[in-house]
Amino acid sequence: MWQFSVDGKPVLCRARVSARARHVRGMVHADGRVELVLPRRFRLSEDDLHRLFAQHRPWFEQAIRRLRRVPRQALTHGEESMRVVRQRTETMVRAYLAELAHRVRFSVHEIRVRPYKTRWGCCRLGGRLSFHYKLCLLPRRLAQYVVIHEVCHLFHPNHSPRFWAEVRKLCPDAEECRRALRTYVP
Numbered sequence: 383m384w385q386f387s388v389d390g391k392p393v394l395c396r397a398r399v400s401a402r403a404r405h406v407r408g409m410v411h412a413d414g415r416v417e418l419v420l421p422r423r424f425r426l427s428e429d430d431l432h433r434l435f436a437q438h439r440p441w442f443e444q445a446i447r448r449l450r451r452v453p454r455q456a457l458t459h460g461e462e463s464m465r466v467v468r469q470r471t472e473t474m475v476r477a478y479l480a481e482l483a484h485r486v487r488f489s490v491h492e493i494r495v496r497p498y499k500t501r502w503g504c505c506r507l508g509g510r511l512s513f514h515y516k517l518c519l520l521p522r523r524l525a526q527y528v529v530i531h532e533v534c535h536l537f538h539p540n541h542s543p544r545f546w547a548e549v550r551k552l553c554p555d556a557e558e559c560r561r562a563l564r565t566y567v568p
C-alpha cells in the first residue's frame with residue numbers, strides 16, 4: 383500500500399494480483415479506489431513493486447485529477463425498495479435484449495441483476511450477463527448502452543478495437559454514452 387498526495391489531498395494505492403491481467407496497469411475506480419494491478423505470473427520483489435508504483439504515479443495523478451473534475455451524481459431510489467428497483471431493471475434489460483436480438487445474433491444463458499460497487503454490467507464466460515440493479519435509474523440511452531456493451535462482450539471478451547467497432551454498430555453514440563456514464567455513481 384502506498385500513500386501519496388494529489389493537489390494536497392491524500393490518496394491510497396494498493397497492489398492487487400489479478401488472474402486475468404496480462405500487463406501491469408494502474409486503475410483509478412469511479413469510487414476513488416486506486417490500484418496497481420499485477421498479473422499473477424509475475425514474481426515481484428518489494429523493490430520491483432516500488433519501482434512499478436513510481437512508474438505509474440504520474441498516470442495515477444492525471445487520472446485522479448480527471449476524476450475529481452467530473453461532477454458526479456449518485457443514483458438513489460428514495461422510498462422504493464431495492465427489490466422493486468431490481469425487478470424494474472430486470473424487466474428493462476430483458477426488453478432491451480429482445481430488441482437487440484432483432485439486430486444481432488447472440489445467446490444469453492443467465493441474467494443477473496445485483497448491487498455492485500462500481501460497475502454497471504459484466505459479461506462472463508458462457509453467456510452470463512450481470513447488471514447493476516440501479517440500471518433502470520440511469521437515463522434510458524445510457525442504460526441501453528450498458529446492455530449493448532455487455533452483449534458485445536459475448537463476441538469480444540476484451541476492449542479491443544474490434545469490440546468497440548461492434549458496439550458502435552449497435553450504438554453510434556457509444557463514446558458519448560461512455561463519457562456521460564462516468565458522471566453517475568451507482
Ligand SMILES: [Zn+2]
Pocket residue numbers: 531535540541
Ligand atoms: Zn467492457
